[in-house]
Amino acid sequence: MSSGCSFELPAPAANQAYCDVSALEGGHVRLPKHMYVAGAEDTDNDVCPSLAFFIKNASTGEEVVFDLGLGKDTSKYPELARAKLETLHPVWIPQDARDSLEKGGISGESALNIIISHLHFDHVGDPDLFPNATFIMAEACKSLLGATGPDAPAIAKFSSQNVPLDQSKFLPDADFNVQIGPWNCYDYFKDGSMYIVDSPGHLPGHVNVLARTSADGSWIFLAADSAHRLCLIAGCGDVCAEYVNPDTGKLQSAHVDLPTAQLHIDRVADLRRNPKVFVLLAHDDEWYAENKDGPCFFPGKIPAKRA
Structure with missing residues (x-):
């Protein structure tokens, strides 16, 4: 039976390991739709979640967090982001990722691995x-x-600088040595249950996560900022090529390499046609509205998608 997608995902092995995936509250940010969707009105200022995720290998009990959403202390935000908090990107953070983890019994002081x-x-x-x-x-x-400094490129000034290098592990390109469809992937748990996916175009180093959610072929694809609206991977909207930055008056894109980002978006849209794959964007306001405060959030888990 065809999956509906143009490429196949790895078939489950005997006693296949899989993951339990839970959403974490990570605050909310205004993301004006016209920055991301072609033809959107510049008055359409949607407030979107910044989702993070807790992932547990159901076989081994190993745990990993994917993203941390927004931080409550905005003084730690990068230079250009702080400048936009009162205008373009206001934030609301009643509960951050640490709050969300501790609500489910995971201490922020523990030795977590955070992608x-x-x-x-x-x-x-x-x-x-x-x-x-x-x-x-x-x-x-x-x-x-x-x-850092005055000569740093704009993308660096909009990038967080507060990730401690002495607590960081960087994955070289050579580690992404598993080919799944069009993507180069890193087998995180070494058992085929979860892959870190090289997802270029949005920002240097952008990655997604592909995780099995059942032993018999269900998956979730955590797409981060591959796209900023569901319509862009659902076939009912086009990516905005350029918008006017209100601070500079210059044209810019939400992606540093738009053609590569568009190719990745097309691939994610293709994957979404597989009836056993659930694709979730970091800023999916529609999914959040339907599921907030529900069992998809930690300590609950997102159910496996069935064909």
């Missing part, structure tokens, strides 16, 4: 709240972490 999808402020959260954690990033993030 950072990329260095934008609404995904890095406040690393200082996790003093014993190891932060896992793609190698390309390292160049942005070290770029």
Whole structure:
């Protein structure tokens, strides 16, 4: 039977390991729709969640966090992000990722492994709240972490600089040595239950997560900032190529490499046609509205998708 997708995912093995995936509250940010969706009105200022996730290997009990959403202490935000808090990107953070984890019984003081999808402020959260954690990033993030000062590129000034290097592990390109469809992937637990997916185009080092959610072929794809609205992977909207930055008056894109980002979006949309794959964006306001305060949030879990 065809999956509806143009490529196949790895078939389950005997006694296949899989993961329990839970959403974490990570605050909310205004993301004006016209920055991301072609033809949207510039008055459409949607408030979106910044979702984080808790992932547990159901066989071994190993745990990992994917992203941290927003941090409550906005003084730690990168330079350009702080400048936009009162205008373009106001934030509301009644509960951050540490609050969400501790609500489910996981201490922020524990030796967590935390995968950072990329260095934008609404995904890095406040690393200082996790003093014993190891932060896992793609190698390309390292160049942005070290770029400070007046001569630093704009993408570095909008990237968080507060991830501690002495607690960081950078994955080189060579580690992404498992080919799944069009993607280069890293087998995180070494048992085929969860992969970190190289997801280029949005920002250097941008990664997604592909995790099995059952032993018989269900998956979840945590797409981070691959797209900022569901319509862009659901076939009912086009990516905005350029918008006018109200601070500079110049045209810019939400992605550093738009053609590559568009290719990745197309691949995610293709994957979404597989009836046993659930694709979830970090800022999916529609999913959040339907599921907030419900069993998909930690200590509950997102159910496996069935065909």
